[in-house]
Amino acid sequence: MTPWARKTFGDSADFLAKTIPACLTRAHERARDGHQGVHTQTLEAYGHGLHAVQYEELATALEHLPEATAVRLQGRTVMIVANHVIYPIRYAKTDVPVTAARLRRASGLRADLIRHHGPDPMQGELDLGLPDVEEPEVHRDLAQLPPDVGLVLVAYACAMDRGVMRLEWGSAELRREDRYLVWHHHEPLLVPGLKPKK
Numbered sequence: 001m002t003p004w005a006r007k008t009f010g011d012s013a014d015f016l017a018k019t020i021p022a023c024l025t026r027a028h029e030r031a032r033d034g035h036q037g038v039h040t041q042t043l044e045a046y047g048h049g050l051h052a053v054q055y056e057e058l059a060t061a062l063e064h065l066p067e068a069t070a071v072r073l074q075g076r077t078v079m080i081v082a083n084h085v086i087y088p089i090r091y092a093k094t095d096v097p098v099t100a101a102r103l104r105r106a107s108g109l110r111a112d113l114i115r116h117h118g119p120d121p122m123q124g125e126l127d128l129g130l131p132d133v134e135e136p137e138v139h140r141d142l143a144q145l146p147p148d149v150g151l152v153l154v155a156y157a158c159a160m161d162r163g164v165m166r167l168e169w170g171s172a173e174l175r176r177e178d179r180y181l182v183w184h185h186h187e188p189l190l191v192p193g194l195k196p197k198k
Helices: 003-038 044-064 109-117 140-144
Strands: 066-073 075-080 084-094 148-160 163-174 181-188
Touching: 003 044, 003 075, 003 084, 003 148, 003 163, 003 181, 044 075, 044 084, 075 148, 084 109, 109 140, 109 148, 109 163, 140 148
Parallel strands: 084 148
Antiparallel strands: 066 075, 075 084, 148 163, 163 181
């Protein structure tokens, strides 16, 4: 196990590194089965299903860890382990590096979660002597989280026909101007049956 994982999750690091990939693989399989069950022409059922079941699979697998607590964010159960929210993000439907990860929106729960519980920006904002722009109101569900809790993003590329193609975890800030994730640290997790990426 890597020093970052050990520092972040302590004794749970090995368990998480094995369990998270298995959870997301099962989430993909459940979403694919759901899509096949409704016989839609579009991938709507797959996408919505994957979004919902990724949280369910992680919550079910991690709820028994001694230092795990569950919290509800936007109607989904999200797990906190070792004072870090474990938050899954499907960043692509093709096999592209995690450094290409970009959010669809610069606002909302996901963006606010990264801004308020992710790492401090690598570059501070320039002080141009202009009046401060009023910050938009933070998503109300973030009040469910302890203010000092950290965030570990579990970012993965996944498609209905190929399954989970890439999976990494780490910490990232959100660049407001273009919605790209700026990774402070990221490292791959081994997906069952998938050869490690170079």
